Amino acid sequence: MNKTNTPPLLEWQGLRILPGLNAVTGDEGSGKTRLLRELSQSTANALWLDLRLPEHDEHTPEQVWTELQANCPRWSAELQTDLTDALQLQDHLGKQLFMLSTGSRRKVALVGLLTSGASITCLDQPYAALDLPSVRVIKAFLSDMADHPARAWVVADYEADPDLPWASMIPL
Template sequence: MSGGPGPSPLFHALSLNVPAGVTAVTGDEGTGKTSLLRLLATDLSPISGRLATASAAWPDQASVYRQQVFWADLKSPEHDDTLVQARWDALRPSYPHWNDALLQGLVQALDLTPHLHKRLNMLSTGSRRKVMIAAALASGATVTLLDQPFVSLDVASIRIIKGFLNEAATQPSRAWIVADYEAPSDVTLTSVLDL
C-alpha cells in the first residue's frame, strides 16, 4: 500500500450470507465478534462493498436497511439517564414490526416490571441486558444481532431467551446472529461462524 503502513482491516474480502434461523458467531477475545455485529448494524462502515438484507441494502437504502436490522450496544452509557419504558418507546417507531404483546410477555417472564420506571444506570448489569434483549426480541427486525446475550443473566432468564431462540430458529423470514465465545448450548443453530 502506498503512503506508508496503516491499520490492517479486521476482515478482508468478507462475504457472508446469513440464513434464516439462529447463527452463532464464536471466537476468543479480540477476534472481531462485536466488530462484525457493529459492521452489520452499520455502527462501523465498511471500506468497500455492500451490506444487504432480502429487501434493502446499505448504503443505497440506508433507512430501510436500519429498520430491518436490530442492534443495541448493551454496555453503552449513552442512555444511562433514560427510563426503561422510555427507551423502548424510543425504539418502537424505528421497527415497523415491533410486537408490543411479545414485549409485555417478556417483561413478565424476565421479571422486568419493577424496573420499567427506573433509569438504565440504576439497573444491575443483568437487568440492563434483559431490557435490551427484550427490545431485540420484540423488534420484529429481519436480522437481530445479539452480543453475548447470556452474560450476567440468571438461569431462569437464560432458559427463557434460549427457548425464544429455539422458536426463532424455525422462522423462515428472520435471522438471529448470536456472538459469544462459544455457541450457545440447547439452541438449534442454522450455522456457526468461528472467527
C-alpha cells in the same frame, strides 16, 4: 450444522446469514462485536445494540423501548409485555437505567432487540450477566425462532450454545 442448501437471507462480506439462528464464535478480541455492529450498520432492517445501553443512563426501560419502536415498524407490543414479565422487569419499569444492575440493563436491551421485528437481529453475548431463569427465557425464545423462514438471529459468543439448533456457524 450449516444448512448449505438453504438460501441465505443475506450474503454479506463473504458470510451467509441463513434464516433462523446463526452462531458467530471466537475468542476475546476476535471481532465478534465489530462484525455485529458493522452488519447492522450496513444492512437494512438489521438491528444491534450495545446491551449495556451506555447512552441511556437517564432513561427508563419504557423510554428506551419507545425510542427503539419508532424505528422498528414490526415491533411487537405483545411480545414486549410477555418478555418484560418473563424476565421479571416489571419492578424496574419506572427506574432510570443507571439505577439497574448490569443484568437488568441487558434484559432491557434484549427485550428491545427481541421485540423489534428486525429481519436480522444481532445479539452480542446474550446470556452475559443474566440470572439462570432469564437465560432460560432467552434460550427458549431463540429455540422457538430457530425455524423462522424469513428472520435471522446472529448470536455472538465465545462458543455456540450446544442446546440451540443452529442454522449456521461462523467461526472467527
